[in-house]
Amino acid sequence: MNIPFYISLLLAGLHAVAHGELPPNHHNGHDPNEAKYHMHHRGEAIACLKLVPNNADFAFQFFKEVTLEAPNKNIFFSPVSISTAFAMLALGARSATQTQILEGLAFNLTEIQEKEIHEGFHNLIHMLTHPENGVQLNMGNAIFLTEKLKPLKKFLDDAKALYQMEAFTTDFNNPTEAQKQINDYIERKTHGKITHLVKDMDPQTVMLLASFVFFKGNWEKPFKPEHTEEREFFVDAETTVKVPMMHQTGRFDFYFDKELSCTVVRLHYNGSATAFLVLPAKGKMKQLEQTLVKEVIQEWSDHLFQRLLRLYFPKFSISGSYEIRNTLSKMGIVDVFTDRADLSGITGAPELKVSKVFHNAALDVDERGTEAAAATAAEIVTFSLPPTIEFNHPFLMLIFDRDTNSTLFIGKIVNPTIAS
Missing domain, CATH: 3.30.497.10 (Antithrombin, subunit I, domain 2)
Structure with a gap:
């Protein structure tokens, strides 16, 4: 034995x-x-x-x-x-x-x-x-x-x-x-x-x-705590919760994957870490989960482009x-x-x-990080409001190390108000 x-x-x-x-x-x-x-x-x-x-x-x-x-x-x-x-x-x-x-x-x-x-x-x-x-x-x-x-x-x-x-x-x-x-x-x-x-x-x-x-x-571009506000997060068709939603307007790495019906936003940390925030269209999470492979991540990386966005992302543990x-x-x-x-x-x-x-x-996940040396407002030259991306229903968060291409963490956030 x-x-x-x-x-x-x-x-x-x-x-x-x-x-x-x-x-x-x-x-x-x-x-x-x-x-x-x-x-x-x-x-x-x-x-x-x-x-x-x-x-x-x-x-x-x-x-x-x-x-x-x-x-x-x-x-x-x-x-x-x-x-x-x-x-x-x-x-x-x-x-x-x-x-x-x-x-x-x-x-x-x-x-x-x-x-x-x-x-x-x-x-x-x-x-x-x-x-x-x-x-x-x-x-x-x-x-x-x-x-x-x-x-x-x-x-x-x-x-x-x-x-x-x-x-x-x-x-x-x-x-x-x-x-x-x-x-x-x-x-x-x-x-x-x-x-x-x-x-x-x-x-x-x-x-x-x-x-x-x-x-x-630390976020490379930290969110400002005074911009965080309570907003709705739609867990499923029957459940809505209130979450503190961080907000930032600026240029972000962005891609919309038509095949998987999901929006990808990439945020950098200071140093070599990178977060992919992936928001599938409602009802498309299961399809995304079962088709997620390294080649999909590579395709996203290859097709990301800078776009002016109003980004809302929940603060959660x-x-x-x-x-x-x-x-x-x-x-x-x-x-x-x-x-x-x-x-x-x-x-x-x-x-x-x-x-x-x-x-x-x-x-x-919260707003804080090293203070940005320059205001992002300098990047915004437009009279109309930029597109809004709001992570207000279940999404994925993947964190990679750029130096080694290692997948450090994978998360699926269904309800950001539930700690475990």
Whole structure:
């Protein structure tokens, strides 16, 4: 009988919230150390590129599965967090268990070697968490182990080197103390955003693997709080709620996708993060959910153009907590959750299986950010009112890192007044 352990995937996302904490970086090109940095940066980017299409395929396949399971609910998750945690787990997996994990993460093992996958994730983590990004984005992994469980030195060394993993000894026989240790660690790493992730811990747990992402960004063009006003949001045909709606008039990256009947507006954060706000026509959300793939995002990117708009976008906070074992099983990651699991690369013997997989996500969107140096009114030269785009019914929000083309977060906001 395999011994169970839990995987918790943790995410705290704070968007457009702090004034001037991380100003955009400007390079003058005269520092030789800076030149060395950029050469190294390019090398890492090339290594990451091999992962980009696979990580994107996994992200949108996972999104499809989650929307099928919860068709009328808010959704918010970090595909890069899930991919990273399971790629790290694959370090300790063997035989069919390892193959299923990597193929479930959308890797074609005839085209990419396992070593390349791990090196790619190592470079991805480093690039995403590098302070030159201009946003605060912290990724990390931790393993909590019972004292009796002795992991192989090679697994610990590789996980630390490739995935920045920290290891802790935990007394799971004392569930209250174990929960406190893990929750305190997560609260610290997510800057207080996630405080009680682990509850009702099974005393039979021998290992808990945690992955977290924390994001904090400033809008490149912040909204002015005095322009925020309460307006209606149409959840469905029967439900209307009042939401604080942010407002801004200016030139935005815009595209209308006729085939999918949706409006796309792109907003930038200071640094390398970008948000795609996608508003399907009423009744077209399901079609959009099931046809969303990386090629669609690429088409939007290719066709965006600057347009003068009156933009209304809700100010909201949502969070999502998911037990994603069944979702991953539908995507082909099966054996690791059963007595057929072979995680002998962790302990030297195939005596472990994953019993539960938790993913916790949180998102705050508000007006604040670094103050714009120039008024946007200078861009507006018109006597008639520009077109109005109002995100006043269910929409998608996708957040990408431009340096690595990584899908950081995917959200579906059905009701912005419901926090979870």
